[in-house]
Amino acid sequence: MTFDMGRAWNDAVKILAANKDVLAIVAGVFFFLPSLALSILAPGTELEAAAGDPDRMQAALIAYASQFGWLFAMYVIATTVGTLTLYALLGRHHRPNVGEAIKIGFTALLPFFASSLIVGMSFVVLFLLVGLLAGATGSSAVGIILGIALVGLFVFVSFRLILVGPIMAIEGIYNPVAAISRSWSLIKGNTRYIIAFVILVVLAMIIVGAVLGMMFALVGALMGATAALWVNAILSGLLSAVMSVIMLSIYCAIHQQLAGGTSQADLETFE
Template identity: 40%
Template structure:
């Protein structure tokens, strides 16, 4: 089945609008609040990242980065947990039929959390090993052209795999597939024949969101900047937290719509049609 990008976008907006109430609750709890809390509880984090690189001693930069992560690792872990659980829960709420309650969706998110993490670990470890071997061969050959070619091939392969596995989260949240290998296989099957379309769709969507965020960011910075540095910092954090929640909702709405289109109607939906 060929993906209809226009239909996917329209369906995404309809799914979000139809479920706007519960979507707002989940997005607020799992995407807005954790991000905003991180900004308020760690005001020095941005300043810590704003060091000037020392070209003469790059190890100093790396030490600063590692020291920063050593201080905030627990917050990053909590953020990841909230993001993953919220992602699966939100996708469960965006189902076309048999929508769960918010509590049931959060339960699905909690159950699917481990599945999603295992999938990501398998992918990152696999790509890391494959990428290390390929780049090792390129470096060992000492041929610049070969290194460039293999680097390009590796990049294309990584993008291809990312697109093929883009529906893992909807498979977990919507289809309730909790076996990580089964989730990977189903996402791979659903995206078959639509990899280029999906890639183009995702790229256009990201570019559009980036442009909008840049324009709005400049306006917000100008408005809050007039009230002083402290207000500007809080205003920027609030704006970024809202933007984060909105963008996540849009991206997950798109994934839910794409999954719905490529997976076809639910069995339950077909049954209801003929009853």
């Protein structure tokens, strides 16, 4: 079937409007609080200072990872569980309660990481092969051209696999290879429409986020360094939560449309 951008957007808006109370709670726990904690406990001031200097940036990244790697890992786990939890809450026809949805999120966590690892390692191997080929030919141009092509391929594949999370959390397909295959099949024939749709939404959110960021930065600057840290952390956490909920609602709407699910307008809200 042909992907309908207007229908997907309308379904996403209905999802948000119908379930805003529960979405606010889950997003606050799994997106806002982890983002706030990461910003306050592990501020990236040294990374910002090293921007533009590759050597300093490498040293700053190593130092940051050694000091805050455990906290960043907890952040990734929390937001991933939250993502899968929201997919289950938003997309399952049999409406789970929050506890059941969180259980689904934890159940899908390792399979979701496995699917990401499969795709990531595949591209690592491809980039290594490109490097070997460029070295064998002695031509940097070959390496650059193939590298750019691989980056383009990675973007294409990433969009073809955006439904892996919904497929696991909504359909209960926890086999990473099966979930990857199903996402690839569902999006087949509609890749360009989905890429355009997602890019438009992301650009709109980036613009709104940038405007709000400048406003909060000005307020923070007038309040002193400590206050600025908290203001920026709160803004970052709020934007992370809001944007995550919007994007996840959109992915659920895309899955619902391509998988032939019932319209969100016909579904009941959370129990």
